[in-house]
Amino acid sequence: MSVFQMDQLSDEEIDHGAEEDSDKEDQDLDKMFGAWLGELDKLTQSLDSDKPVEPVKRSPLRQETNMANFSYRFSIYNLNEALNQGETVDLDALMADLCSIEQELSSIGAGNSKRQITETKPTQKLPASRHTSKHGTLKGLSSSNRITKPSHANYSLDDITAQLEQASLSMDEAAQQSVLEDTKPSVTNQHRRTASAGTLSDAEVRSISNSSRSSITSATSSMDSLDIDKVTRPQELDLTHQGQPITEHAISLRCSSKQAKHHIDFTEEQAELTPHSYLDRETSLLLRNIAGKPSHLLTKEEQAAKLKAEKIRVALEKIKEAQVKKLVIRVHMSDDSSKTMMVDERQTVRQVLDNLMDKSHCGYSLDWSLVETISELQMERIFEDHENLVENLLNWTRDSQNKLVFMERIEKYALFKNPQNYLLGKKETAEMADRNKEVLLEECFCGSSVTVPEIEGVLWLKDDGKKSWKKRYFLLRASGIYYVPKGKAKVSRELVCFLQLDHVNVYYGQDYRNKYKAPTDYCLVLKHPQIQKKSQYIKYLCCDDVRTLHQWVNGIRIAKYGKQLYMNYQEALKRTESAYDWTSLSSSSIKSGSSSSSIPESQSNHSNQSDSGVSDTQPAGHVRSQSIVSSIFSEAWKRGTQLEESSKPQVPNEKASTAEVCTPAAAKTGSS
């Protein structure tokens, strides 16, 4: 198993005995709400620093023993409060706070995590499989996040409750739990829960950055007094406070805030500060009135309201950003090694590829691809650059033998390197001048609609459930794949729709001559991405030769993805070119867009180039770290400032991680 499927929900895997599963879903909703408000709360927390939180309000709740509905009750309680007080909120302070949190986090978190890796490295030579089993708790825990996105947060509260009830844990368990506990603030704060599932070090790193964040957040007034040293070594803390790990740790988290609190305070606090109304009713009314008015016509109040709205929008954006699902994946390299990495749910295949190219020093090339292989069905597919990786991987089953392979595949963009072989519907390969290629591509992809190449011909279709194949005359149209029924003419009106392409992906079949007695080995498969086992809903087609196969596969890609495909190519080209500048000829595997040959002769053209062109001593200049808040910052920032900044602390880290490549299971956290 190459991807840790922590998103598969499985109740038995949740190791917290205290957690009641029966009415879990009902609670989910409450918790979800609570957690959401908790989010807001974080943000508002520092708004009224002059108005310290009254501890009085908390006291009656502290005695609650059944804490299942904690957040829910708190929410109501505080909602009333907020409404009664009718207080207004300083939005500027809110924004300032958010920004500072962000900055602190990116610097502290990144810095610490690196240190942490080197510290914890010796402890994590466990193979991946053991990791998963050992940390079943974590895994199950995070897996429960799957159902609905907003519910990530909820478990944290629940978990904390569970933790409290499990006061009599053994020593190591306690230690382990505290690591877990460490991550909890992270959950409530930034919802990076799945991170904890990866590896031990991973969890720790996360916990550090998280705890640092949470302390920043929770420090109501004295943010500067944060004792980073303490926070960065949760392990030590845990060891010293083994007895009551949870409580003590909570204190450590809040060491800089004014009142040292019991752990419960921490939970409470989230709910309690929550519900300041950002916008009083008048403001929102105002806002509604001014919608659509040009700005110069607005009165002062209206402008103020608009400004306010703008700020809230940014705040909401950030909240959204905080709720990001992450997945730890194993990527197999073409040289049989593998890498473990973390991807978040927003990342496209392109971003992951960039990451992988950075980390594996394989040099930049258009042909680097992420290939999904479904061994059970003997098929594979090159992920398109714009696709969302996590979404695709979540289609795999728990016990899946599927693999994600990082390799160079020339067929990925062969379509654009030699468009004349794919777009003109010709039978023979041909050469074409580069200028004409460009014109052809432009004509095909840049018009008001994409021209799907006219591909038609006899293919073999496998009978459902049998190992027999029948010839049929197929045609590709933008609306799907059609065939000509027996005895009919090849005109549009007689065509029968074989498949529409909206819901299926196209795969290459492997060795179907043996598996299904296919007439040739040039097979393509069409199936819904979620189907993972043999099924009558999978359609198998077999071509007479490899050229036909590639023409069909690429034709289907054009019909399915249209202009996006071309945009992907151009984007990839851009990356390659800029990388080429950076690495200053050190990479051998760069291919220019138009220089390579005609249709690939073999579909699985592995190249073991991943390490060939680049040595370990390669300057770290082109190593880009994937920033937590990358989406906020501009591209220029990434290439400019961050490049310089990140390269410094990363040099040792990079070395460490390259060393890790040798041990497949070694955790690799990078700086994400």
Added chain:
Amino acid sequence: MAGMKTATGDYIDSSWELRVFVGEEDPEAESVTLRVTGESHIGGVLLKVVEEIKRKQDWSDHAIWWEQKRQWLLQTHWTLDKYGILADARLFFGPQHRPIILRLPNRRALRLRASFSQPLFQAVAAICRLISIRHPEELSLLRAPEKKEKKKKEKEPEEELYDLTKVVLAGGVAPALFRGMPAHFSDSAHTEACYHMLSRPQPPPDPLLLQRLPRPSSLLDKTQLHNRWLDSSRCLMQQGIKAGDMLWLRFKYYSFFDLDPKTDPVRLTQLYEQARWDLLLEETDCTEEEMMVFAALQYHINKLSQSGEVGEPTGTDRGLDDLDAALNNLEVKLEGSASTDVLDNLTTIPELKDHLRIFRPRKLTLKGYRQHWVVFKETTLSYYKSQDEAPGDPIQQLNLKGCEVVPDVNVSGQKFCIKLLVPSPEGMSEIYLRCQDEKQYAHWMAGCRLASKGRTMADSSYTSEVQAILAFLSLQRTGGGGSGNHPQGPDASAEGLNPYGLVAPRFQRKFKAKQLTPRILEAHQNVAQLSLSEAQLRFIQAWQSLPDFGISYVVVRFKGSRKDEILGIANNRLIRIDLAVGDVVKTWRFNNMRQWNVNWDIRQVAIEFDEHINVAFSCVSASCRIVHEYIGGYIFLSTRERARGEELDEDLFLQLTGGHEAF
């Protein structure tokens, strides 16, 4: 000057009498006789004519047409000698702009004044500016087909004729927008109505009319249209068009540059209409599945334009809407805190629980629908044997995320089924839910649709989705999905869903209305979210991606061949097609073209492509001028660039498409 006489009355200069008729080529028109010499300038002659007529009138648009030479005398500084005019010349002093009736792509008639003296290219540009269509180079005019003598003079329904003859445009500048339309349309209620006719899609045509209209039955029929194109380099007068004639305005070149719904409402709509008629009249063939999508889009577009939701949400920017929604959300949560009930509602995702009949098609099973207790929660559907067993394990649980939801509804038959195709690692599971009534159906259907997109019934769009489904069902009831044998008139079809007005006649013959309706509805749910202009754009794009799109056919005979063949001209290539079978024999792309030549005497077009490929053919069904103009036009259109904006290189166009008079 001219006309000096001796005492006896003889003219002593070389002057002679020139007769000029006043009016438009009417033999009985009044005439004036002038005394001129060969040196008289046209301008002077014009002045004299006006003096002679002795009528106060704005003569600025008038010019002299020389009938024998079929030529306007527009160069006022030229002398009569230079033009070669002698006393026997029949000259007509008439207006250069004359009314014509345009049959627009949407098949409505519009009366306007067009220039009879400028080359057609400029005349079309002026027309397009008047009706605010950008990129006039893509359009041209066709002669109206000759009307066959109707048997017994069928009662042609009086059609509304829109009139723009009185509208005058300030030259040159693009008309400013006023009240959401070009300013010159906002003068009167009539012109405003005219603009609406231009910029809004027409309701679906009467199915009966659709069946009556001529449709091409073969490739040969499709070539007929193209010999009617007018010549872009000559003026209307030269091509024998008279005032008040009917001409068709159509997009001629299928290369639509920079279609922008915001600035192009008329262009987009007219293009949509042309595409629609192209498909309905089977000029461009499509498959059954494609037709259903086109029908669904037409239905959707019609519904939107009927309900007046024409205006796109322009004023408020999208971000503010999002924010509003988010704030509303927040606000409701905060306000709702007063009563815990509201909060309960908010925090609990609504569920559906009911008795439904379920059918699971399997091989070798004869079981039909069975009653089950079905619970629909978040995106998951679970069903139980009975309500009592609900706390236990369900018989089956299906997560509908990513599934296909297909309505299977027959209102008159009181059949409300939802077909679900749920993907799972093992394959697709097919399941049918049968609801009792519309209301139940609407709620479950809405839930299923949201779930298939990964959203729950807590989503804010749930209620509107339910309402939309209910509205849809009521449409089917009034639209008489069942009354297949009595296609209704255009009025009735505007209200309800009469599927026959949306599909080509061959589908009318193939399917009953009640078979068509569910298929169109199925396709409709994929497009139901589109705005009017988005839907039009989608329609045009789908039309463009048909394999047979945008090919103009002419019958030709290739050099050295002894049978007629078809030449297809598309925006990027020429296609040689076997006339009998319809198979593509060979394709040449304009990109590889070196040059083309036309021999006007033997009516032959010779084209040279890269690698010394030479093709020559003579034109049979249309004049070689039309083929020449098509090729030159497409070459011209491919030279357009975004950067150059609106201005047109007219000379280049005429150079590429004209040329035959030059020699």
